[in-house]
Amino acid sequence: MNAMLRETETDTASPLAARGLAHCYEGIDVLCGVDLVLEPGSVLGLIGRNGAGKSTLIRAMLGLLAPLAGEARVFGEPALKLSDDAKARLAYVPQQPEALAWLNAVQMLDFVGRFYPRWDKAFAKNTLERWQIPPNKLLAKLSPGERQRVDLIRALASQPELLVLDEPAAALDPVARRELLREIALRAGESGTTVLFSSHIVSDLERAASEVAFLHQGKLLMRCSVDETKERYARLWLPARMSAAAPNASLSRRRHEDGSLSLVVERDAQGQWPQAAQLAGARVDALGLEDLFVELAE
Secondary structure (H helix, E strand, O other): OHHHHHHHHHHHHOOEEEEEEEEEEOOEEEEEEEEEEEOOOOEEEEEOOOOOOHHHHHHHHOOOOOOOEEEEEEOOEEHHHOOHHHHHOEEEEOOOOOOOOOOEHHHHHHHHHOOOOOOOHHHHHHHHHHOOOOOOOEHHHOOHHHHHHHHHHHHHHOOOOEEEEEOOOOOOOHHHHHHHHHHHHHHHHHHOOEEEEEEOOHHHHHHHOOEEEEEEOOEEEEEEEHHHHHHHEEEEEEOHHHHHHOOOOOOEEEEOOOOOEEEEEEOOOOOOOOHHHHOOOOEEEEOOHHHHHHHHHO
């Protein structure tokens, strides 16, 4: 009972929280009991291969789809029953924006801005000009990159307390991506905005995120600070004659043609690698974030 109480109190204080989220499409599991809680002011990068379940998780956490099991909360409210006040405090940019495509950028931003009490009209106007978006061209006629930029302006101009971005840089060129990442870092640093953004571009996570969570085949395999990944995780290689000594607990396990094993392992609570790492002939290789992503995703 005490554990359940602490969980509820944490979820109430968190801008965004999920407990036991499960979902499937056509009998295929997409989310398998995912727990994810964001601390106020944190910037969490959700990483995973295409099809890992990132978009489904985000949509379930925001109440845009009803999961088969589990619950999500936004500012302590059930995600499926959000109040207007909670909705005004968050902004969400999907991977492929399509809403209000019959309006031009100026019309859309003017219309949407009326629903947000903290709408920054000057920011919307100036950023539209700085990003060189044709103001009078219908959204449906813009390129994917231009359309995504307009939706990012819409999200940022609302000055949200919670900003959720699903693959925000997917259609952006390198310059625009860097500008977006700077804006995310600025918002989090100066305004305390809580940010969740998904990506498969590791360099984006390293530039903007303070934490990273890895989603693979519907399961959350790991979560830690970006700076901590190199110290906390490593590749343990064991020659064939020592494979029987491999620890049972590992994030990934791969057997090679020569019979050797490579595993992604984690330090224990005392900061020690598994005992097998101490054996003569074993090798522990440091992993950068991109290397870790590749090891876990393959």
